[in-house]
Amino acid sequence: MTDYSQIIKSPLFQGIPEEECRMLFSKIHYQLRKFEKNELVVQGGEEVRYLLVVLSGSVRGEMIDYSGKTVKIEDIEAPRPLASAFLFGKENKFPVTVTANQKAELLAIPVAEFLKLLQLNTRLLRNYLNSISTRAQFLSQKLHFLSFKTIKEKVAHFLLQQAGEKFHSFDLKNTQQQLAELFGVTRPSLARVLGEMQNDELIKIEKKTVTLLDKKGLNKLLLNG
Structure with a gap:
């Protein structure tokens, strides 16, 4: 069963009343996916075909550096989205491998269906633009951090x-x-x-x-x- 009260806590859907959110979702196709602890959610380099939002639990994003070490980029707690900045564009692939830290449930909205939502609701569109801008700033800071040698x-x-x-x-x-x-x-x-x-x-x-x-x-x- 879809928990709309949790969805509207997500940065993407923040400020949208629960009934309005319910109405929006009645117009699109989406899935609810469940994962066990340490289960692979997505593989780094995989094409981003869905907007994924963590509804419960948490997941972690990891990548392998040039020396072969696994580096954790961050933990993503509910109700944050995954790789929202990579939904569109030429290189729309997951930049990291994502694994469940614990039991987790994710909302999966196909990109084409999410595009419909953006066209239907200006608040959602504004939230999405703010989200990808914030993400770009975070990645810039992360690159700066990784530039330190010791x-x-x-x-x-x-x-x-x-x-x-x-x-x-x-x-x-x-x-x-x-x-x-x-x-x-x-x-x-x-x-x-x-x-x-x-x-x-x-x-x-x-x-x-x-x-x-x-x-x-x-x-x-x-x-x-």
Whole structure:
């Protein structure tokens, strides 16, 4: 059964009343797909033929770098869409391989049917344009992040980005294992770098709180890189 109350929480359908959403979906063909934990959702390089929206659970996007390592790009929680920026264009292929983190249900709307929805509802069209613009900005930041060569540079960039210009401390939401996957390194390697940065009095970590003791020093790591 289609849960329209969950669909309208998605960034793409936000602001559209539930009854209006129900009416829109009555005019198109779509599917609800269920996946088990660690089940493949889509393979990287596969043609994007559907708009996919995570309705429950979460999935992860991963890619293999030139050294053969699997690098996690991000986790996609419900009710976010997948690869919405790749629905149209010449190279409309999934940029990453997507796998279920846990039991998950996804809404699948064929591209042609989604195009009908965009023509029927201007709010949905505006949401979609905002979504792909935000995605383009995220990918730009990710490319910048991947340009750093050493683990220490990546960690410094991440910490500075999390704290922002105005603050010197923040609560870390990720575990060390999650951060290691984000950086494409092993957990011991990440722990060693964090230990070195604390010994150099660049940062201080107390439980989940990270304090940047020397922002200039962290920025210097990036400039020297």
